[in-house]
Amino acid sequence: MTSLCVAPPLVLAAPLWRTIPQPLALQVLVTAVGLALIVAELWWFLGRHGGGVVASEGEQGVQEITIAVAGGYSPSQIRVKAGRPVRLRFHRTDPSGCVAQVVFPDFQRTLDLPLGATTSIELLPSRPGAYPFHCGMNMVRGSLVAE
Template sequence: MTTADVLVVIGGLAAIAAIAFFFWGPRRGGYRVPVTSGGYQEAMVLVKGGYTPDVILVERGKPVRLNFRREESAACSEMVVFGDFDKSARLPEGETVSVEFLPEESGEYGFACQMGMIRGKLVVE
């Protein structure tokens, strides 16, 4: 194996590690969702290369409305799935789509695209 081959292998391994960390690495912080006058905990989530915010903090026992706005054409982001709440929604490009549910148990719940590559977390306190 030549020096160039070794450098290519090391570069490839570094790229794989960076991609894995980006998609599956730890999430920090979070966005605390305010309660609206209608009683919903409501937030806007931008879908563009990921979810922004990707960690959402809500209170248990109060209804949640998350408004997703997809600003990209990637096939992976066409849908959002909340498996623990048995909710999902198609996200047409350029449109805002609401997902509503009532979190009754405290804990951390994941949400993702249908392929599981774009992920977020809902923290119920």
């Protein structure tokens, strides 16, 4: 039996690339910049950013905010004080059926958002924590962060 696999002849000629020596400081700098960019990328995509918009406190201590519904929720992260009532006013201008509903799983509430209207929901985040909300298909997301 003959083998069909024949190793190619080794070419021991000049290498395809040659090493260009660089000063150590430059090597350290390039490595450091590369690592910093990796860390920045991880932070950007995976990190928890402390952002969010604080809901303003209105009458009777109800924390209120208007959320524009157009391609997403804006703002998508709302910061409130825990243990106080919250009124979210969703103003939907996006005709996409995707955002016709908003679901609050932690409160077991679902809100229909008619197009071109502002629809309110009142919630009571009794304990500190994040209370996510999303569209009916869980594609567009936001979060109520109680502190």
